Amino acid sequence: xxxxxxxxxxxxxxxxxxxxxxxxxxxxxxxxxxxxxxxxxxxxxxxxxxxxxxxxxxxxxxxxxxxxxxxxxxxxxxxxxxxxxxxxxxxxxxxxxxxxxxxxxxxxxxxxxxxxxxxxxxxxxxxxxxxxxxxxxxxxxxxxxxxxxxxxxxxxxxxxxxxxxxxxxxxxxxxxxxxxxxxxxxxxxxxxxxxxxxxxxxxxxxxxxxxxxxxxxxxxxxxxxxxxxxxxxxxxxxxxxxxxxxxxxxxxxxxxxxxxxxxxxxxxxxxxxxxxxxxxxxxxxxxxxxxxxxxxxxxxxxxxxxxxxxxxxxxxxxxxxxxxxxxxxxxxxxxxxxxxxxxxxxxxxxxxxxxxxxxxxxxxxxxxxxxxxxxxxxxxxxxxxxxxxxxxxxxxxxxxxxxxxxxxxxxxxxxxxxxxxxxxxxxxxxx
Numbered sequence: 001x002x003x004x005x006x007x008x009x010x011x012x013x014x015x016x017x018x019x020x021x022x023x024x025x026x027x028x029x030x031x032x033x034x035x036x037x038x039x040x041x042x043x044x045x046x047x048x049x050x051x052x053x054x055x056x057x058x059x060x061x062x063x064x065x066x067x068x069x070x071x072x073x074x075x076x077x078x079x080x081x082x083x084x085x086x087x088x089x090x091x092x093x094x095x096x097x098x099x100x101x102x103x104x105x106x107x108x109x110x111x112x113x114x115x116x117x118x119x120x121x122x123x124x125x126x127x128x129x130x131x132x133x134x135x136x137x138x139x140x141x142x143x144x145x146x147x148x149x150x151x152x153x154x155x156x157x158x159x160x161x162x163x164x165x166x167x168x169x170x171x172x173x174x175x176x177x178x179x180x181x182x183x184x185x186x187x188x189x190x191x192x193x194x195x196x197x198x199x200x201x202x203x204x205x206x207x208x209x210x211x212x213x214x215x216x217x218x219x220x221x222x223x224x225x226x227x228x229x230x231x232x233x234x235x236x237x238x239x240x241x242x243x244x245x246x247x248x249x250x251x252x253x254x255x256x257x258x259x260x261x262x263x264x265x266x267x268x269x270x271x272x273x274x275x276x277x278x279x280x281x282x283x284x285x286x287x288x289x290x291x292x293x294x295x296x297x298x299x300x301x302x303x304x305x306x307x308x309x310x311x312x313x314x315x316x317x318x319x320x321x322x323x324x325x326x327x328x329x330x331x332x333x334x335x336x337x338x339x340x341x342x343x344x345x346x347x348x349x350x351x352x353x354x355x356x357x358x359x360x361x362x363x364x365x366x367x368x369x370x371x372x373x374x375x376x377x378x379x380x381x382x383x384x385x386x387x388x389x390x391x392x393x394x395x396x397x398x399x400x401x402x403x404x405x406x407x408x409x410x411x412x413x414x415x416x417x418x419x420x421x422x423x424x425x426x427x428x429x430x431x
Contacts, residue, residue, distance in 0.1 A: 006301035009034045013292070013342075023338040024281075028288030031295035040298055045291060052290025053283050056242060057163050057170060062279035063245030064154050067252050068110020069275040074256030074263050076223035077119040080105055083220035086213040090204035093196030095128050096137075097189055100145040104185045107149030108227030109248065112156060113373050117146025117381045121388040132201035136396040139389040141192050143374040143381035143396075144403035148188075150336060150370050151181030154230060154244065157336040157369060160286070161362040164293075164344055170241040171234055172359045172430040176421045180363060183410045183420075184370070191402035222255045235428070282337055289341035302345035309346075310353050319354065320415060323347060327365050331372015332379060339369055359431060360418040367411045375404050 013030035017023070035042050071077075084098040084105075099120055106116040121142045128138045150157050153174030162170045196202035217224075230248050233239045239247060256263035263271070296302045313319040327347075330339045343365075351361045373381045376393050382400065386393050414420050425431045 006296075006299060006304055008037055009292070009296055009299065009301050010305075023334055023342075024285040024288045027285070027292040027338075027341065031288075031291035031293075034295040034299060035291070038299060040295065044294075048290050048294045049287045052287045052293075055163050057159055058283070058286065060154070060159050060170075060242040060245040061156055061282060062275065063242070063249055064110060064156060064159075065112065065115075065279050065282075066271070066275040067245060067248035068106075068112050068115050069271050069278075070249060070252035070256055070263070071106070071109050071223065071226065072115060072119040073267055073271050074252065075260050076109075076220075076226075076255070077102065077106060077123050079216075079220040080223050081120070081123050082211055083213075083216040083224070086211050086216040090210065092204070093193040093202045094204060095124065095131060095133065095202060096141050096192035096196060099124050099128070099138075099142050100148075100185055100188050100192065103142065103145035104148050104152055104181070105224065105227065107146075107152040107181065108154075108230070109223075109252075110149060110154075113146040113149040113370065114380050114384050116149045117143050118384045118388065120146065121385045125389055128202075131203065131205060133196075134199075134201065134399075135389045135391040136386075137195065137199075137201075137399045139382065139385040139391055140374070140396045140400040140403055141188070143379065143385040144188050144400065144407065145185065146381045146385070147370040147373045147407070148181050148185050150366055150373075151177045151184060151363070153177055153181075153234075154241070154248075155366065156282075157340065157366050158362065159241065160337055160340050161344070161366070164340065165348060165358055165362065168358050168362060169430060172425045173362055174231070174234065174241070175425045175428055175430050176359055176363050177366065179424055180367060180410060180414050180421050183413070184367070184407050187406040187410050188403055191406050195399065195402060222259055226251060226255075285337055286341065289338075293341070293345055296345055303349060305346050306349035306353070310350055316354055319350065323350070324364070324368055324411065324415060327368040328372050328375070331369040332375045332377065333372075335380060336366070336369040336373070340365070357418060357422060357431075359425065360414075360421050363421045364411070364415055367407075367414060371404060371407050371411065374400060376400065 009030050012033055013026050016026040080102045081098060084101045088094045088097050102120050103116050110116060125138055155177055158173040158177060159170055162168050162173055229251060230244050233247060234241060234244050327339060351358060373379055376397055382393055382396060422431060
């Protein structure tokens with residue numbers, strides 16, 4: 001049963017992906033086919049779908065999506081850009097640094113890289129073009145910076161990982177992802193500055209009006225306070241990650257309606273509609289993937305593949321590099337949620353066999369997904385920023401490769417020095 005079921009499950013899933021069937025549908029149909037072929041009880045299908053999404057931590061997912069959408073539509077990104085611009089000052093490559101900083105701050109609110117990249121690109125692109133930045137460079141740097149959102153807490157992929165990996169807590173992942181996320185942002189600034197200076201673009205415009213730092217800080221203070229409120233509440237024990245998401249939504253609505261007065265009734269309807277659509281798509285993937293996971297676990301497909309990989313790998317380092325390359329390539333093709341749901345049943349037994357820390361393992365996998373999100377050919381973040389910038393993905397390759405290399409260097413640091421990610425959770429007692 002294991003051999004036949006494994007072949008049906010994995011073979012059918014890969015075949016449907018090759019024919020362009022959506023990931024969620026491929027997962028559900030492959031799992032259902034195994035249940036029928038192996039007579040594993042098709043009547044359990046509705047229960048599997050329900051138990052796949054009936055998990056308390058998953059309540060945080062639609063709430064963080066809504067929070068990110070509220071802050072995006074309330075004008076927070078524009079005020080953060082003005083503050084970061086005043087903070088960085090007039091220097092060559094300064095706007096590229098500003099874009100990276102703003103993406104990192106917004107990442108501390110929404111946890112969605114594509115949403116942050118879209119918000120920053122729409123605000124930053126006109127001023128970057130005025131300073132001579134090439135459109136493909138703008139799309140590349142903002143897409144790369146937006147990927148830090150899945151590392152800097154709160155992170156939607158971290159929530160999904162904690163739900164499907166027993167024994168791993170969301171607070172530990174949030175705290176553990178903070179240092180790698182900041183390091184990735186700093187690493188991205190190096191090629192951004194070097195490319196601007198070598199290419200001769202990004203010089204500040206003479207006699208351009210400049211806002212004072214304190215004025216810009218005062219206007220951006222409400223947005224800057226959001227990550228502090230979310231992380232501070234989590235660290236103090238005031239609320240759980242799920243409750244933190246609800247608090248973030250309430251705070252964002254207060255800022256948008258009362259403070260900035262940028263959210264009207266019509267815009268609120270659009271915010272709830274768009275966030276509901278995004279959340280529904282994600283939860284549908286999770287629900288249908290539960291069928292795939294149940295079928296794979298029942299026939300022993302995942303354990304068989306894991307044993308095969310461990311048995312054929314020359315050593316631990318080789319296995320570690322193989323996993324990184326595998327997840328990175330997958331991140332170039334499909335989204336983070338789908339990657340976790342497909343690969344975690346196989347990768348977690350491998351990690352346990354080598355005695356790897358599962359919190360560090362989740363952070364490392366998420367870093368691969370983050371890099372894949374702006375690496376051509378089918379990078380989600382890059383698709384978004386290229387659409388805003390009006391350029392093709394192919395034109396970004398000479399630029400984006402430098403940002404991929406910069407972030408990959410941080411990935412290798414975390415992969416071979418796990419304490420880079422784990423020292424802060426240990427210090428704060430989350431591990």
